[in-house]
Amino acid sequence: MSFITNVSKQSPWLYRINAGSCNGCDVELATTALIPRYDVERLGCQYCGTPKHADIVLITGPLTARVKEKVLQVYKEIPAPKVTVAVGICPISGGVFRDSYAIEGPIDKYINVDVNIPGCPPRPQAIIEGIAMAIEIWKERL
Amino acid sequence: MFEMMNTLELKVILAPLILLPATFGALIFGLLLKGVDRILIARLQRRIGPPLLQPFFDIIKLMQKQSMVPIGAPRKLFLALPLLGACSMFLAIGLVPIPGVYEPSAQFGDLLVLLYLLAIPAIVLMLAGSASGSTFGAIGFSREMSIMLAYEGPLLLVIVSVAIKTGLSQGQFITFSLMDIVQYQQLNGSFLFDPWMWPAVLAYLSFIPANLGIPPFDIPEAESEVLEGPLCEYSGPALALFKIMSTMKTIVVLALGIALFCPGTNTGMWAAVIFVFKCSLFFLLTKSLLRASVGRMRIDQAFLFYFKWPELLGVVGLLLIVLQG
Amino acid sequence: MKMIKVLLNNLIQGPSTDPFPFGETFTPEGLRARIHFDETACTGCRMCEHVCASGAIRCEDSEKGMKFTVWHNSCTFCGLCEHYCMPKAITLTEDWHLAHKQEDKYKMIEQGIVALVSCEYCSKKMIPSGPKITAVAYQGTNKMIEKLGKICPDCRRKHSAKLLSKGTSL
Numbered sequence: 001m002s003f004i005t006n007v008s009k010q011s012p013w014l015y016r017i018n019a020g021s022c023n024g025c026d027v028e029l030a031t032t033a034l035i036p037r038y039d040v041e042r043l044g045c046q047y048c049g050t051p052k053h054a055d056i057v058l059i060t061g062p063l064t065a066r067v068k069e070k071v072l073q074v075y076k077e078i079p080a081p082k083v084t085v086a087v088g089i090c091p092i093s094g095g096v097f098r099d100s101y102a103i104e105g106p107i108d109k110y111i112n113v114d115v116n117i118p119g120c121p122p123r124p125q126a127i128i129e130g131i132a133m134a135i136e137i138w139k140e141r142l
Numbered sequence: 143m144f145e146m147m148n149t150l151e152l153k154v155i156l157a158p159l160i161l162l163p164a165t166f167g168a169l170i171f172g173l174l175l176k177g178v179d180r181i182l183i184a185r186l187q188r189r190i191g192p193p194l195l196q197p198f199f200d201i202i203k204l205m206q207k208q209s210m211v212p213i214g215a216p217r218k219l220f221l222a223l224p225l226l227g228a229c230s231m232f233l234a235i236g237l238v239p240i241p242g243v244y245e246p247s248a249q250f251g252d253l254l255v256l257l258y259l260l261a262i263p264a265i266v267l268m269l270a271g272s273a274s275g276s277t278f279g280a281i282g283f284s285r286e287m288s289i290m291l292a293y294e295g296p297l298l299l300v301i302v303s304v305a306i307k308t309g310l311s312q313g314q315f316i317t318f319s320l321m322d323i324v325q326y327q328q329l330n331g332s333f334l335f336d337p338w339m340w341p342a343v344l345a346y347l348s349f350i351p352a353n354l355g356i357p358p359f360d361i362p363e364a365e366s367e368v369l370e371g372p373l374c375e376y377s378g379p380a381l382a383l384f385k386i387m388s389t390m391k392t393i394v395v396l397a398l399g400i401a402l403f404c405p406g407t408n409t410g411m412w413a414a415v416i417f418v419f420k421c422s423l424f425f426l427l428t429k430s431l432l433r434a435s436v437g438r439m440r441i442d443q444a445f446l447f448y449f450k451w452p453e454l455l456g457v458v459g460l461l462l463i464v465l466q467g
Numbered sequence: 468m469k470m471i472k473v474l475l476n477n478l479i480q481g482p483s484t485d486p487f488p489f490g491e492t493f494t495p496e497g498l499r500a501r502i503h504f505d506e507t508a509c510t511g512c513r514m515c516e517h518v519c520a521s522g523a524i525r526c527e528d529s530e531k532g533m534k535f536t537v538w539h540n541s542c543t544f545c546g547l548c549e550h551y552c553m554p555k556a557i558t559l560t561e562d563w564h565l566a567h568k569q570e571d572k573y574k575m576i577e578q579g580i581v582a583l584v585s586c587e588y589c590s591k592k593m594i595p596s597g598p599k600i601t602a603v604a605y606q607g608t609n610k611m612i613e614k615l616g617k618i619c620p621d622c623r624r625k626h627s628a629k630l631l632s633k634g635t636s637l
Contacts, residue, residue, distance in 0.1 A: 008203035011196065036189040039484045041180075044192050044199060050278075052210065052377040055203075079208040079377045089521070092572065093541040096521040108569070117566045118575065120543040123498075125487045130566035132488050137568075142206065186474045190482045435470045 009139035010044045014131070015054030015078065019071045019107070021061025025088035028121040029058060032131075038124040043135065051077045056134050062090040062103040063110070075111055081141040083134045085115045087127060092116050165232045165390070172389035173197040175422060179430050186434035197389070201382050209378030214275025223273065224376070224383035227266035231390035234259040238397040239320050240417050241328070241405035253301055253318040256398065260297075263391050264290045264353075267363060270384075271372030282371025285441050286362035292448035293352040296345045299456030303342045304333065304402050307463045324405045334404040338466055341459035343403055347428070348452040350399070354392055356429045358439045396421045499544045500563040502537050504579040508599040509535065509556035511581055515548035524548060532582040533594065539565060539575040554599035586619035588626075593619040 089095040091107040117130035176197045184191025271283030309316035333339040352359040516524045523541035527534045583592040596616040
């Protein structure tokens with residue numbers, strides 16, 4: 001079955017969750033997929049519109065108190081096996097909003113994160129590096 | 143909270159693919175065509191695209207994921223729908239003649255059966271949307287219904303025009319046998335080069351984007367604004383079946399277009415090559431160029447568009463045929 | 468029709484994709500990325516900790532000296548610390564390869580210890596003023612200034628008062 005695993009690892013589908021982000025990292029995620037210069041489709045990735053189709057989850061934003069329940073609900077809807085990537089410093093440590101009354105803390109209190117990509121926002125090439133790392137982890141989980 | 147799909151159902155799905163070589167060949171060709179299309183679109187946008195075999199990887203990967211059924215959805219219907227859609231397309235492949243390579247016998251089916259079989263994937267998609275138990279699915283259901291109403295009109299008019307033209311030349315008023323149509327064209331020259339048939343050709347060309355989900359008419363499915371519309375709650379092998387169904391529908395529609403308008407007179411191996419070439423040319427010119435360059439229409443704009451020009455072309459084509467004969 | 472011309476042009480010009488991660492990529496000049504800390508130049512003023520936008524910098528006193536830590540997972544790369552650091556002990560390099568797995572999360576730090584030395588006159592422990600800060604403060608150096616760098620602030624005041632009372636300039 002390793003042939004099938006080798007084949008399947010070439011088609012990871014990405015899904016973005018915005019957990020209260022300022023949209024800076026979301027704009028960077030859009031540029032890694034859509035503009036010709038940093039084309040993420042070479043790695044076989046594709047942005048999908050619904051969590052049910054996703055393999056790699058990209059989370060941006062500190063987990064604000066308002067959106068926490070909904071993010072956890074959407075996260076549960078993503079079928080296994082999945083890899084979680086925290087994009088930007090906000091999900092990793094709270095970023096500039098650390099110790100604020102409105103955020104529920106870094107994301108790894110509630111969700112198992114696999115790859116971190118620091119930066120505010122991270123460079124598109126750094127995001128592609130992180131996604132490549134996530135694809136390697138996903139291949140092992142298949 | 144969610145239930146998983148049985149592996150027995152998975153085996154039932156995969157069995158026809160292996161047992162019927164025609165469907166297998168059509169599926170491989172369809173996926174290759176899709177791969178070439180994605181690379182072409184990427185090159186037209188100055189990007190390097192995915193590798194050529196990417197659609198194969200996608201489907202194989204989908205077979206390995208978990209398939210979830212939402213709580214509000216009727217489980218048997220939810221999981222039976224992709225099976226129904228894929229089986230209808232497997233049948234439809236057997237009905238379309240590939241000139242020179244494959245000729246179905248007359249009692250196996252004719253144009254009317256093919257017309258109904260072509261409508262099944264759209265209906266399956268609609269039912270999938272409404273059986274999802276989510277608002278996004280319901281929106282997808284209503285949009286798919288609108289666009290289906292829009293494009294079925296021109297399709298019917300085109301088929302009736304071609305059938306009448308062939309029937310008149312044979313003495314009866316109308317004939318729905320695909321073999322008769324193909325043979326008539328092989329003797330008297332293709333309809334593609336006959337100026338009286340050009341409105342019908344144009345109407346068929348404009349019906350194709352809405353049927354296959356090509357921008358600017360890919361409104362119901364795979365749209366990021368409605369979370370993929372009818373397919374939003376599908377995952378795993380059920381979703382793979384939907385992708386297989388849409389790939390085979392592409393091949394059926396293209397092969398039908400070629401059989402209706404420009405079958406050649408070649409036979410044997412050369413005929414197969416020419417068929418593949420015609421399909422690819424037709425498909426890539428329309429789909430890739432359109433998809434790389436235009437955005438997406440709103441549902442009401444698309445609906446009105448189909449009621450204006452393609453319908454008009456279809457009616458004009460029909461009138462021309464009847465007046466000529 | 469213009470669209471067809473654009474599409475044909477695109478086909479002819481070929482892809483304009485950056486070859487990363489399958490090849491080399493470019494880094495723009497002046498990019499603000501990974502932090503580099505120079506222990507010999509720091510004076511322990513803690514201005515960087517004060518202006519850090521996200522509180523990523525921590526300066527702690529310890530026996531050996533002042534321990535400086537910056538955690539890259541909380542750093543915004545805004546560059547305020549570099550802007551306000553007088554001797555430019557803290558600089559932002561152009562290394563943006565910072566993506567890491569979850570197990571390395573708390574290892575993405577840049578640490579340094581600013582060593583204490585004893586004052587030449589009174590043997591109290593202090594942070595010396597290195598060549599970089601004296602270059603900024605006095606725009607040049609001579610033997611007097613170098614000596615000033617090695618004595619603690621109290622002794623420095625006593626020393627310059629003595630010199631003034633003797634009538635010698637620095």
